[in-house]
Amino acid sequence: xxxxxxxxxxxxxxxxxxxxxxxxxxxxxxxxxxxxxxxxxxxxxxxxxxxxxxxxxxxxxxxxxxxxxxxxxxxxxxxxxxxxxxxxxxxxxxxxxxxxxxxxxxxxxxxxx
Amino acid sequence: xxxxxxxxxxxxxxxxxxxxxxxxxxxxxxxxxxxxxxxxxxxxxxxxxxxxxxxxxxxxxxxxxxxxxxxxxxxxxxxxxxxxxxxxxxxxxxxxxxxxxxxxxxxxxxx
Numbered sequence: 425x426x427x428x429x430x431x432x433x434x435x436x437x438x439x440x441x442x443x444x445x446x447x448x449x450x451x452x453x454x455x456x457x458x459x460x461x462x463x464x465x466x467x468x469x470x471x472x473x474x475x476x477x478x479x480x481x482x483x484x485x486x487x488x489x490x491x492x493x494x495x496x497x498x499x500x501x502x503x504x505x506x507x508x509x510x511x512x513x514x515x516x517x518x519x520x521x522x523x524x525x526x527x528x529x530x531x532x533x534x535x536x537x
Numbered sequence: 538x539x540x541x542x543x544x545x546x547x548x549x550x551x552x553x554x555x556x557x558x559x560x561x562x563x564x565x566x567x568x569x570x571x572x573x574x575x576x577x578x579x580x581x582x583x584x585x586x587x588x589x590x591x592x593x594x595x596x597x598x599x600x601x602x603x604x605x606x607x608x609x610x611x612x613x614x615x616x617x618x619x620x621x622x623x624x625x626x627x628x629x630x631x632x633x634x635x636x637x638x639x640x641x642x643x644x645x646x647x648x
Contacts, residue, residue: 428580457635464640465640466541466543466626466638466639466640466641467581467626467628467638468638469635469636472635482635483635483637514580514581516580525571525583525586526583526636527582527583528573528580528581528582529580530578530579530580531578531579531580
């Protein structure tokens with residue numbers, strides 16, 4: 425299994441509060457991704473990174489920001505959480521190009537009340 | 538717009554029989570396709586992939602078929618086992634573009 429961890433694994437927060445989710449990899453892969461999984465939608469890309477300090481938006485980026493200051497860490501921030509951001513969040517990595525097979529972390533279940 | 542569609546939310550098969558999971562896509566530029574399997578409370582795991590230059594790829598009990606003219610791919614599992622019970626996601630991508638996923642199909646294999 426690819427070495428990917430996510431923290432926290434579960435979080436309950438209130439509307440309007442900031443939330444940061446962390447993804448950590450030990451594979452030294454160049455690309456890192458944040459997805460959200462919702463019923464009826466599958467996995468949708470929020471943001472991705474193609475190197476340290478290099479990030480780009482995905483399909484559903486509104487309300488989210490990311491940062492990557494080290495190869496191994498990719499942070500997802502909800503500046504002011506809303507109930508619509510209640511979801512399961514997955515981090516993924518791929519070795520070199522965006523088209524490659526991606527390997528996923530265990531997920532973070534976020535509930536915004 | 539959902540460019541990758543899995544129209545069957547669920548599928549139930551008997552152990553030992555064939556499971557066929559289907560996926561349709563709308564963007565003819567997609568040239569690499571993948572299947573992921575997901576168990577509850579875990580992340581998706583890569584199962585099998587196929588490039589658009591092929592029409593079939595096999596890995597043990599799993600075979601993926603690609604019909605480019607119909608923009609359709611399918612995953613065959615033979616024989617199906619109870620441990621195959623999971624949600625299966627189809628995904629598609631093209632050069633320099635992010636991966637698009639279907640909504641998933643929940644497979645239940647009954648003993």
